[in-house]
Amino acid sequence: MDAIVRLTQEIGKLWRAVRKLQVTGFQRPVWLTTPLTSAAWDGDAYSTTAKTLIDLSAVFSAPANIKAALFRVGIRDSGSAGSLCYIILAPDATASQGPAFSIESVPNDIWRYTMMLVPCDANGDVYYEVTASGASALDVVLQIWGYWL
Numbered sequence: 001m002d003a004i005v006r007l008t009q010e011i012g013k014l015w016r017a018v019r020k021l022q023v024t025g026f027q028r029p030v031w032l033t034t035p036l037t038s039a040a041w042d043g044d045a046y047s048t049t050a051k052t053l054i055d056l057s058a059v060f061s062a063p064a065n066i067k068a069a070l071f072r073v074g075i076r077d078s079g080s081a082g083s084l085c086y087i088i089l090a091p092d093a094t095a096s097q098g099p100a101f102s103i104e105s106v107p108n109d110i111w112r113y114t115m116m117l118v119p120c121d122a123n124g125d126v127y128y129e130v131t132a133s134g135a136s137a138l139d140v141v142l143q144i145w146g147y148w149l
Helices: 002-024 056-060
Strands: 029-036 042-046 049-054 068-077 084-090 100-104 112-119 126-131 138-148
Touching: 049 056, 056 138, 068 084, 068 100, 084 112, 084 138, 100 112, 126 138
Parallel strands: none
Antiparallel strands: 029 138, 042 138, 049 126, 068 112, 068 138, 084 100, 084 126
16 A cells, blocks of 8 residues: 555656746647758858858748757868868857767768757757858758757
8 A cells, every 4th residue: 555655746746847847938749740941041151150040940841939949950161171161050159058069080072960959949940050161162051850848
């Protein structure tokens, strides 16, 4: 009987924790079978760029005010064999902070891919920062495969 009481108490604790998560932030994920894409992020070349806003609803047609986005990120750089090249996606404009994807000592112009879960700002947008080996040297592909409401 004591085991049943303890299990009932544990289940109650779990339900309270789930309700707290639902009230305080991420409601539910939306998984996509076709990614949200943008002509500005389909392999275009970027130079080194300070943190810059990407309006996800305007650029990717994502719903406004999402909490986070699951990005598929692809990058390649014409000088990556001798340089540290990367992209950062983040919820704010603080330089050099946020989830990053880098290529260093990768042969020049070889695509590398990863998935990144990135929190969004209060408007449902993210900022990007690029470090490239030279002018228009880092090609970037961004796709959104899911988001949290």
